[in-house]
Amino acid sequence: MANERRGNAVLTILQQNYVAVAAVLVIFLIFIPIPKVLIDLCMILNLAFSIIIMLSVLSTPRASDFQTFPRVILFDTMFSLGINIASTRLILLKSANTAGTSNEQSAMVQAFARIVAGNNLVIGFVIFIIIIVIQIVVVTKGAGRVSEVAARFSLDSMSQKFFDVDNRLNSGMIDDQEAMRLKDAIRKEIDFYSNMDGSSKFVSGNVKAGIFITVVNLIGGFIMGMVYNNMTFQDSLRTYSILTIGDGLISQLPSLIISFATGILVTGTKSDEDLGEQIRLDFTRDGHIYEIVGGVLIISGLVLRKQTQLLLIPIGALFAFIGYRMVRNQNKEQLSKKEAEDREKATNQSSAISVNDEKIAMLDPLSLELGYALIPLVSKEKGAELLERITRIRNEAKLDMGFVIPKIRIQDNMTLDPNDYSFKIKGIEYGHANIRLGYYMCMDTGAVINPLKGEKTKDPAFGMDAIWLPEDRRAEAEEAGYVVVDPPTIIATHLTEIIRAHAAEMLGRQEVSSIIDTVKEKNPVLVEEVLDKAKLSYGQIEKVLQNLLEENVSIRNIITILETLANYAEISKNPWDLTAKVREALGLQICLQYADPEDKKIRVMRLSQEFSEMIQEHAYYPPDGSKPYVAFDPVDRRKWLTSVSNSLAKVNERGYQPIILCVSAVRQLVKAAVEREMPGVIVLSDMEIYAAGRNVAVEIIDEITDNNEE
DSSP states (O other): OHHHHHHHHHHHHHHHTHHHHHHHHHHHHHHSOOOHHHHHHHHHHHHHHHHHHHHHHHTOSSGGGOTTHHHHHHHHHHHHHHHHHHHHHHHHHSOTTTTTOTTTSOHHHHHHHHHHHTTOHHHHHHHHHHHHHIIIIIIIHHHHHHHHHHHHHHHHTHHHHHHHHHHHHHTTSSOHHHHHHHHHHHHHHHHHHHHHHHHHHHHHHHHHHHHHHHHHHHHHHHHIIIIISOOOHHHHHHHHHHHHHHHHHHHHHHHHHHHHHHHHHHTOOSOSSOHHHHHHHHTTSOTHHHHHHHHHHHHHHHHHOGGGHHHHHHHHHHHHHHHHHHHHHHHHHHHHHHHHHHHHHHHHHHHHHHHHHHOOOOOOSEEEEEOGGGGGGGOTTTTOHHHHHHHHHHHHHHHHHSSOOOOEEEEEOTTSOTTEEEEEETTEEEEEEEOOTTEEEEEOSSOOSSOOOOEEEEOTTTOOEEEEEEGGGHHHHHHHTOEEEOHHHHHHHHHHHHHHHTHHHHOOHHHHHHHHHHHHHHOHHHHHIIIIISOOOHHHHHHHHHHHHHTTOOOOOHHHHHHHHHHHTTTOOOHHHHHHHHHHHTHHHHHHHHSOTTTOEEEEEEEOHHHHHHHHHTEEOOTTOOOOEEOOOHHHHHHHHHHHHHHHHHHHHTTOOOEEEEOGGGHHHHHHHHTTTOTTOEEEEHHHHHHHGGGSEEEEEEEEOGGGOO
């Protein structure tokens, strides 16, 4: 039992590490003498392995699917050379009495020598030389050249292929998963052809090494026979020449098969159909070809006469018959196809017209329209800089906001000025600007001492004053202290700011469904609790997420958001109440978003108790559950705006963000009261600060009270 367990353990180790074991055995095969039985076994295995490789190649549709082929070639090359060296050692080590006997020499070597040469050494050498020439000049050289060209063209076209995938992704033709799959396929193809370019050298090197070993075999045999074994020149020549021919042929035959397989693989197409199906389709396109060939053969037989008629005329008739059958079948297929198309047209004509009339043009979720002068920014020939940047924008927005931004459809618009672009969300324009190709936008952020003269403009993303300067003055502008931005960056920055500001409008039920499906893969219990037990609809979840995005709160921590919704849905399903609870759960995330990165302090304007009570008195909660707001009378409204404005002035003087801190009960109302007149003001609640704990500190810069009025 113990021996059996040890045997099973050894077998398991060999099975798990068969590649490493094979590599070690191949190396040792070169140096260690082995008996003739084992040499014969290795020769048979080498021949069988080469045939397996060739058949595997024939059944592989795409060359890049056979990723291990380059390394397999290296293994096979070393294995073949090891066998060749072992066979040479066996031939040269035998004495004169045993050098040519069947008992002491490789049976495979003697068998191949008899098949090719028979009793005539000249015929054997001629056949051997012809095989070598065919392998070197035709197969190996051709396969190596094709591999080299394929590798070069694959590398040259890599960037263009990636641009094509990015363009299709941004236009909405494919999704992120399909784009990733296509890019992986491109990288896989490039890696394969790059490796094949080097692996083809293994094949040609194996052939050259085989020739060298054969020559050394022959010369060494003469020396061994005449000097050490006291053989005559004729006996030595006959004995060792036959063995050399047999050894050379048995070593070169697998190499020839491998070279042939390499040529088949690298000359293949990129179709998913196997080689047999491709050949069948290519040679059965037109039956008239076979009829013509048959006619030519029959006429040739009648003209040449004598014994050629016995072969040419029957074969020609066979080809003509094959062509006739192919033409008849093709005509039947075309007729059947035409009848089917006519029936389908007759049946579906009326319904197709009505369906086409009823179709509506759906609005693109996001679209970027370009004037014709800006088309080079997305042109493949010009590098398509903007396409790559848009892909990066969507990826960054996904990480920043927590959901997948819809694909941006890029199209030209002849109604725009040539240098204008327009960014639309669901058909409504949210951004429009004019830029100039060949120029840089140069902005003064306070570091410019000696201003330069240029065409005045404004940065479309932030509204900063800027000037246009030609490309050749870029270095001059940078030395003067300007921030220099190129046209693709201008558009990309503008789009980024628009997406961040209007992320809530880009989130719909379909996006919410995708988020829920993603969570369900890893946390099905939570999704079940939210949808089934808490009875929250996609629309209610959507509204809560939109409320968060409207105030630039990322929804990436979706697990915490859904857990909070599940906890408080039984108390209230009002989206504003749920949003308040979710903000409290995300308190640390929200506070860190506005805290000073150095001292972790939040500088705030505190809302007085008097104003909190006044806001609650004027609060209005619509019965339909829509957004609550504060219905100030004119006097209170003027008092409120004046007090907030005075506090904002003090905060702005010190260079801090405008943040109002209030009690949780009025946070949403305070935000509604300031967002129209003061859209940049941030409103935090005391419960959100409390949730952040000791991770942040609060510094009160001013208090919003009635006394601020002047």
